[in-house]
Amino acid sequence: MTAHPAPTRSRLPFWACVPLACLLMFAPYLGAAPVALIEPFLPKNPSQEVSSAVNILVSCLILAAALLIFGWVARRTLGRRLAEIGLRISRDAWWLFGLGWLLSSVALVGSQLLVGGLDLPHRQFQDVEGAGLAGSALAMVVLMKVFQAVAMQGIPEELLWRGWLMHCLAARPRAALAVSALTFGAMHWISRGGQQGPGEQFVYCLQAAGFAFLAGALALRLKSLWCAIGVHAGLHLTNLALAFTPLLYDGPTVWALQAALYTALGLALLAAWKGSRVEYTR
Template sequence: MSSTLNDLSLRLAGIAGRLLIAAVLTLIAAGSPALVTFIPGIGSLTRLSTSPLGSGPLGVAVMSAVTCVVCAVPTVTALIGLHLLMRTVDRGRRVDLGLRPDRRALAWTAAMVAVAIVILCLTAGVLTLLGLSAPVADPMTALPESARNWVRLPAAISMAFLFAAIPEETIWRGWFYSSAGSTRVAAVLSVLTFTVMHLMSSGGQHGLAQRFVYLIGTIGFATAAMAVREVSGSVWPAIGVHGGMLMAEDLLAHLLGVPRQPSTWVTVGFLWALVGVSVLVWNRWRQRGNGSEASQA
């Protein structure tokens, strides 16, 4: 009995330690681009107003390229950190980040990006029906109109995937989930801890109450990300959920009239949670079907 309790205590301590490590690495990765912009000349190149190259085609091209590089720093930071963790904390354990690309994983990823676009459109419809739709400023208004279309897509992709989705999903749905045993407890802790960390994020919240309402959207898409990670066996579909949601917002929210407000976060969270539950139910149904076929054979 004593041995069992000791084993349980050690296991819980290991999971708690991994939660703390994942949280710290997430914060380090998110803050890493700031260090790059301190390099003389780099910061000025990310803004046309301060670029020594001006606002012409060359200035726009360089700004887009430098912005993509800066946004990639969190991904590089996270991957380096995870490599070190797998060689130290996880030494001797089989930990899979789930980053191995294959046709099935990429198909899941593309499907989740498409679902993200559909969810944003459905959210726009719900808000319109409820009379809660509102004009949203184009995030590219600071740029000359001639430069917006050249910058919009690479900026949206780099911010959504390189800056946020790839590092965060690889840490939480990749490393933590696998390192903590790939269990249901690990999945739930991955979603809940990731969600609570977003109390510190800036997504248009005003006041403490809205910070908690904002978490509804976060826990919704995190649930879907965890579900597709578990069912597909790859972290790329989870990246598709996270990155697809952010990219769709950057590219389409101002066209569809989807503002950053509590009703949006609740609607998005509900729809993503519905996607996650549907994926899990479909997988359970598929497994039962395969099991019954095997028994009949």
């Protein structure tokens, strides 16, 4: 007979966990500090291949730091290992990641098609890294973007927000999801993604909150953090793929549509969910 762990209960009040999550979001970036040790040995004007390789190393160091820091925090606050808050390696991990990526793509591509098909107000996305490159330089940029999407952003941020923070309020999963998504979205007020003025900044935050909501809803429904990682990393990976297509619409209309599509998908997933706890077993 399989023994199940006792229900997760945070040793910190949830109101304290939320600001702690905001601080912890930046902590893994300290892991990239060792890169400064190799900078004196790099050429003054490194090639695209060398620059991309350094950025791949940075992504790996940030992931390693996140696993160490969040693992320690999970043990101290929840008495749980990382596997017990969602970061478990299983045979299902790959397709669950892929499903999250697919749903993220639906929202991203859908918004692009709506803007183009209905001729809605938009800007053309200009900052396409890798434009004009070919051969090994382009291949290294694509590889760098994949590492950044998965190792630097997808795994660390979902482990923190949909893994650790939601387990801090495990007995109230819907409230945990709402707080996690809204706080994560609010944190994007300091992000710079082409926003012009506070109104656009607000819509940009809604887009981040929308994909965070879908990530959490899918994780709850399928009991896997890998779904959430797929949604998050899939946003960046799909945008990378779209950079090689004519679908390069940008601006607040696009972000608002993405937020609406992400939220609608999340609500549809939660509509028939009868669960009563945050519990990731796959």
